[in-house]
Amino acid sequence: xxxxxxxxxxxxxxxxxxxxxxxxxxxxxxxxxxxxxxxxxxxxxxxxxxxxxxxxxxxxxxxxxxxxxxxxxxxxxxxxxxxxxxxxxxxxxxxxxxxxxxxxxxxxxxxxxxxxxxxxxxxxxxxxxxxxxxxxxxxxxxxxxxxxxxxxxxxxxxxxxxxxxxxxxxxxxxxxxxxxxxxxxxxxxxxxxxxxxxxxxxxxxxxxxxxxxxxxxxxxxxxxxxxxxxxxxxxxxxxxxxxxxxxxxxxxxxxxxxxxxxxxxxxxxxxxxxxxxxxxxxxxxxxxxxxxxxxxxxxxxxxxxxxxxxxxxxxxxxxxxxxxxxxxxxxxxxxxxxxxxxxxxxxxxxxxxxxxxxxxxxxxxxxxxxxxxxxxxxxxxxxxxxxxxxxxxxxxxxxxxxxxxxxxxxxxxxxxxxxxxxxxxxxxxxxxxxxxxxxxxxxxxxxxxxxxxxxxxxxxxxxxxxxxxxxxxxxxxxxxxxx
Amino acid sequence: xxxxxxxxxxxxxxxxxxxxxxxxxxxxxxxxxxxxxxxxxxxxxxxxxxxxxxxxxxxxxxxxxxxxxxxxxxxxxxxxxxxxxxxxxxxxxxxxxxxxxxxxxxxxxxxxxxxxxxxxxxxxxxxxxxxxxxxxxxxxxxxxxxxxxxxxxxxxxxxxxxxxxxxxxxxxxxxxxxxxxxxxxxxxxxxxxxxxxxxxxxxxxxxxxxxxxxxxxxxxxxxxxxxxxxxxxxxxxxxxxxxxx
Numbered sequence: 001x002x003x004x005x006x007x008x009x010x011x012x013x014x015x016x017x018x019x020x021x022x023x024x025x026x027x028x029x030x031x032x033x034x035x036x037x038x039x040x041x042x043x044x045x046x047x048x049x050x051x052x053x054x055x056x057x058x059x060x061x062x063x064x065x066x067x068x069x070x071x072x073x074x075x076x077x078x079x080x081x082x083x084x085x086x087x088x089x090x091x092x093x094x095x096x097x098x099x100x101x102x103x104x105x106x107x108x109x110x111x112x113x114x115x116x117x118x119x120x121x122x123x124x125x126x127x128x129x130x131x132x133x134x135x136x137x138x139x140x141x142x143x144x145x146x147x148x149x150x151x152x153x154x155x156x157x158x159x160x161x162x163x164x165x166x167x168x169x170x171x172x173x174x175x176x177x178x179x180x181x182x183x184x185x186x187x188x189x190x191x192x193x194x195x196x197x198x199x200x201x202x203x204x205x206x207x208x209x210x211x212x213x214x215x216x217x218x219x220x221x222x223x224x225x226x227x228x229x230x231x232x233x234x235x236x237x238x239x240x241x242x243x244x245x246x247x248x249x250x251x252x253x254x255x256x257x258x259x260x261x262x263x264x265x266x267x268x269x270x271x272x273x274x275x276x277x278x279x280x281x282x283x284x285x286x287x288x289x290x291x292x293x294x295x296x297x298x299x300x301x302x303x304x305x306x307x308x309x310x311x312x313x314x315x316x317x318x319x320x321x322x323x324x325x326x327x328x329x330x331x332x333x334x335x336x337x338x339x340x341x342x343x344x345x346x347x348x349x350x351x352x353x354x355x356x357x358x359x360x361x362x363x364x365x366x367x368x369x370x371x372x373x374x375x376x377x378x379x380x381x382x383x384x385x386x387x388x389x390x391x392x393x394x395x396x397x398x399x400x401x402x403x404x405x406x407x408x409x410x411x412x413x414x415x416x417x418x419x420x421x422x423x424x425x426x427x428x429x430x431x432x433x434x435x436x437x438x439x440x441x442x443x444x445x446x447x448x449x450x451x452x453x454x455x456x457x458x459x460x461x462x463x464x465x466x467x468x469x470x471x472x473x474x475x476x477x478x479x480x481x482x483x
Numbered sequence: 484x485x486x487x488x489x490x491x492x493x494x495x496x497x498x499x500x501x502x503x504x505x506x507x508x509x510x511x512x513x514x515x516x517x518x519x520x521x522x523x524x525x526x527x528x529x530x531x532x533x534x535x536x537x538x539x540x541x542x543x544x545x546x547x548x549x550x551x552x553x554x555x556x557x558x559x560x561x562x563x564x565x566x567x568x569x570x571x572x573x574x575x576x577x578x579x580x581x582x583x584x585x586x587x588x589x590x591x592x593x594x595x596x597x598x599x600x601x602x603x604x605x606x607x608x609x610x611x612x613x614x615x616x617x618x619x620x621x622x623x624x625x626x627x628x629x630x631x632x633x634x635x636x637x638x639x640x641x642x643x644x645x646x647x648x649x650x651x652x653x654x655x656x657x658x659x660x661x662x663x664x665x666x667x668x669x670x671x672x673x674x675x676x677x678x679x680x681x682x683x684x685x686x687x688x689x690x691x692x693x694x695x696x697x698x699x700x701x702x703x704x705x706x707x708x709x710x711x712x713x714x715x716x717x718x719x720x721x722x723x724x725x726x727x728x
Contacts, residue, residue, distance in 0.1 A: 009495025010488070012502060013587040016594040023597050027638060030625040062629040062640075079629050079640030434621075455621040461525045468630055 031077040035064045036454050038073040043448030045071060047441050051415055053422065055475040057454055058082045059468035066452075068439070070480070073452065085158075087473040093411040093422075094475050096369045101251040107154045108249040108258050109171075110240050112227050114195055115179050117145030122219065127201070134212055135201040140222045141232070142195040147185070149178040149240075151260035152292065153249045155278055170278035172293030176260045177269060188264045189231075189238060196230035196237070197222050239263065243308045243325070247367060252314035257298065257337065259322065261309040270303040272312065272320060272335065299340040301333055308361055316371045319343065319391050323376065325360035330376075332398070334391050343394035348387060351402045355382045368412040370477075373397075375412040375419055388414030401442055410437065411475035418443035420477045425451075435460075437472070490580035495587065498555060502588045505548060506595035512540040513599025514606050522614075528607050528623050529631035537603065538633045541596050548592055549659050552585050556663030578660075578723045582716075585656035593652070597637050600624075632692035639691075647687060650708050654680055657715045664722050676718070680711035 036057070040048070053068040060081040067074050089102060099106040120142050127135040152173030159168055186192045199222050204212040228237040242248065242261035249258040256275040277294035301322060310323040310330070318337040323330065328350040334343040350358045363380030373390030386401040399419055409421035423438045436451040459469040495502075520535035532538070604624045611619055620626055628634045639645045658680055665673030683704050690701035 005496070005499075006492065008499045009492045009584060009587060012495070012499065013590055016506070016587070016591040019594040019598060020590070023594075023601060024638065026601075027625055027628060030622050033622060035622065059630075062626065077625075081629075458618055458620045461618075 031079070034073075034075055035077070036066050036073060036075055036452050038068070039451045039453065041438070041449040041451055043441075044446055045448060045450065047443075047446060047448035048439075048450060050480050051420055051441060052478045052480055053420075053439065053475065055411075056082065056087075056473050057456065057470055058473070059459070059470045060084065061468050063470075068452075081468075082473065084473075090474050091371075091476065092474045093368055093370060093413040093477040094473075095408065095410070096247075096367050098246045099249050099251050101254070103157045104251065105156050106249045106251050106256060106258075107156070107246055108244075108261065109152050109154055109173070110260060110262055111150040111152075111173065112147045112195060112229055112240065113150065114142050114144035114227070115146040115148040119143045122222075124214070125201070129203060132206050134204050134206060136204050136212070136214060136218065137201040138199040138218045138222060140197040140199075140225070141230075142197075142227070144182055144195065146179050146181050147195065147229075149176045149180065149260055149262060150174065151176050151258060151273070152295070153256060153258045153275060154281065155256065155275075169281040170293070171281040172256075172275040172278050172295050174273060174291050174295040176271065178260055178262070178266055180264060180266060185229075185264055191231050191233060193238060194230050194232055195227045196232075197225040197227055199225070243361065243365075244311050247311035247313075247365075248309055250312045250314035250320070252316070252371075255314065255337065257312060257314055257320060259309055259312045265305055266303065267305040268303055270301045270309075271297050272299045272301070272322065274298045274337065297340075298337055299335040299342070301335075301342075306361075307331070310360075310365060310376070311367060311374070313369055313374050315373065315391050317391075317393070319394070321374065321389065321391055321396075323374070323389075327360065328358045330360065330385075330387060332389050332396060334394065334396050336394070344391070344396040346389070346396050346398055348398065348400055350383075350385065353383050354404075357381070358383055360385075366408050368409070370413045373414045375414050375421075377406060377408055377412075379406050386419065388412075388419040390414045399442075399444065410472060411477055413477035415441075415477060415479040418447075422475055422477065424472075434458075487576050487580055490577055491583050494580050494584035498551070498584070498588065501551060502591050505544060505551075505588065506591040509541070509544050509592055509595025510598045510602065512544070513537045513596065514602040516540050517603040518606060522607070522610055527620060527627065527630075528604055529627035529634055531607065532600070532603060532627065533631055533633055537599070541633075541637075544592060544596070545655070548588060549655055552588070552656060552659035553663050553666075556581070556660050557666060560663075560667045574723045574726075575720050578720055581660060582656050585659065586652065589652045589655060593637070593648075600634065600637060635693075636688075636691050644691070647691060647705060650705065650712060651684060651687060654684060654708060654712045654715070657712055657719065658684075661715045661719050664719060668722075676711060676714055680708065680715060683707040683711055 048068065048071040051068070055066055057064045057066065058081065063078050063080065063082050065076050065078065089100070120140060123139045123141055125137040125139060129135050150173055152171060155170045156167050159166060182193065199218045202215050202218060204215070206212050229240055230236070231238050240262045242263050244261045248261035249256065251257070257272055258275070259270065259272045273295045275293060276296055279293040299320065307324050307326045310325045313321040314337070315321055320335040320337050322333045322335065324333070330348045332346045334345070335341065336343055350360065360378065363378040363383065363385070366377045368375040372392060373388065375388040376386070378385045384403045384406040386403055386406070388399045390397045397417060399414065399417060401419060407423050407425070409423040411422040413420050419442045421440050423440065425436050425438050434453045434455055435457040436453045439450050439452060441448045456470040516536035517532060520531045522531055604627070608619055628638045629640055635644065636648070639648050658677060661673065662677055664670070665677070686704040687701065687708055690704060
């Protein structure tokens with residue numbers, strides 16, 4: 001006891017230090033414990049050795065980097081949280097909706113101008129604003145025989161400078177060779193259409209006698225506003241956007257390409273364009289629908305009636321892959337971005353439909369873009385279709401699957417002639433409530449499936465308040481031999 | 484070194500039971516207060532911990548430790564300081580021995596608080612194990628230490644956090660002693676460096692909790708805290724050497 005009293009200070013400090021060390025050791029040991037578990041489910045597990053999968057699971061507080069190499073799952077815990085904005089910028093094999101490259105995002109756009117037989121009228125619009133106000137606007141209505149399509153692409157990125165932040169928008173737009181007959185267009189949409197330029201609406205005060213002063217400025221400069229395709233009966237604009245939506249633009253290595261994509265049927269020569277220089281957006285608001293930036297024609301293709309643009313993809317080796325769909329077939333054309341030459345072409349027929357009816361135009365698509373190809377998933381009604389296409393040295397390779405149902409994968413890629421997908425499955429009957437990701441390799445001759453079980457289900461059931469919730473990010477699927 | 488050890492043991496002998504009591508209070512109060520928090524399906528450990536009285540108890544215990552350090556230094560001035568200064572050891576060693584004793588006290592408090600969290604987690608596992616539809620988070624304790632600002636203060640998951648923790652504890656010991664010296668000498672301007680150190684401490688504390696620090700980014704406050712610590716140590720050593728109380 002005397003010795004204890006004599007050395008109480010050192011002993012106490014030693015005991016506290018030891019306790020801290022032991023507890024730290026327990027936590028460090030926890031960090032080394034694997035979070036993800038790999039279970040082969042069916043097929044030849046040796047096939048797993050042919051692919052590599054990397055990704056990160058985490059939230060803003062912590063993360064686990066993992067990789068599947070040579071059939072073995074490696075993982076490393078990090079107490080560093082993820083920069084989620086950065087997660088979306090990095091290349092991945094995950095579902096692709098808006099073309100992007102680095103910090104830049106690309107959005108294709110289309111515009112119209114009257115081409116022939118234009119006849120202009122003005123119409124004042126008055127809307128009751130309630131109380132003592134009215135909303136007043138002017139529409140410049142153009143009835144015409146035909147309209148011309150303009151196409152382009154917007155490029156935007158976020159900036160942060162000097163404590164302020166915002167978005168920067170640039171634009172490139174060009175006049176296309178597509179001219180649509182207004183009568184046919186109205187028939188296609190099933191309603192009579194016109195072109196309209198709107199002034200915007202002004203709030204006016206109503207005098208005691210019920211009158212109000214119309215602003216003189218409402219009609220000024222109206223001819224410089226953008227044209228909208230308009231349904232005068234329903235008094236609203238009609239969208240021209242086609243089936244490819246954002247996927248009609250593509251970018252790789254700083255080069256941006258786009259193809260006009262509109263909803264109405266048209267027949268003729270389609271063109272793929274390359275943006276050589278972007279212009280400031282709105283810089284030429286005085287001359288709407290005129291060319292902006294600098295755009296050159298890269299390649300042309302034949303557009304037959306009933307066919308639609310489904311996507312344009314910029315691939316390595318200056319190759320452009322254009323995907324078109326007809327009623328029951330998909331056509332893939334490969335072009336050289338440098339010479340415009342068509343390098344290869346594939347046409348795939350749809351399988352017999354379960355419901356006896358098949359129309360690709362009515363099927364929604366999801367796409368997964370990789371540097372040398374694309375995997376497309378289309379679904380509509382009871383019909384499902386999945387195709388993988390890669391382009392190497394000007395040659396197209398494809399694999400078509402006809403799934404009987406479809407859970408859209410988180411990530412997918414075409415690797416060495418097989419479609420590799422990474423799909424989230426939630427198995428509620430597991431003893432431990434884990435989400436399993438199913439990694440599936442489907443080739444012409446062999447297939448394999450394995451599960452990667454993750455604990456993120458627990459995060460999702462505890463979403464109280466602003467609790468962080470771990471997710472999978474930056475999933476990249478590659479072949480073993482690929483760089 | 485022998486003299487330093489002797490001085491350290493002398494300093495510690497004045498507060499051995501208080502230190503053990505503080506450590507035990509930290510160890511016991513955390514699970515006790517945590518046990519009152521409500522648990523329901525999906526409520527994570529860190530949410531239940533942050534919502535319980537345990538973090539407040541930890542703050543009170545740290546406050547008690549600081550108060551005790553100020554009190555025990557002031558007690559040296561009640562007729563004993565001359566004896567202390569005439570001990571056969573360098574005056575700098577006397578000061579450093581005092582700091583080491585304070586640091587030991589804070590180390591015990593830290594271990595007690597961290598141990599309390601471990602015990603609380605054990606209690607949490609026991610509780611949710613008996614309820615239907617509730618699962619423990621896999622590696623839940625580690626995730627809690629990553630996700631909760633309060634728990635990250637107790638167990639920093641990275642080197643900079645450990646450095647920050649040591650700095651925050653050091654300045655508590657150094658600042659308490661400096662405050663006592665200033666009170667004893669009625670040195671009003673001594674409040675200025677103390678105030679600056681306090682401001683830096685609070686900002687680092689806020690940054691560690693995950694709250695935004697408006698004016699300067701957290702590393703600048705850390706540097707400020709380091710500079711304040713160096714100044715307080717150097718000035719305290721100068722005061723002790725000159726016996727300028």
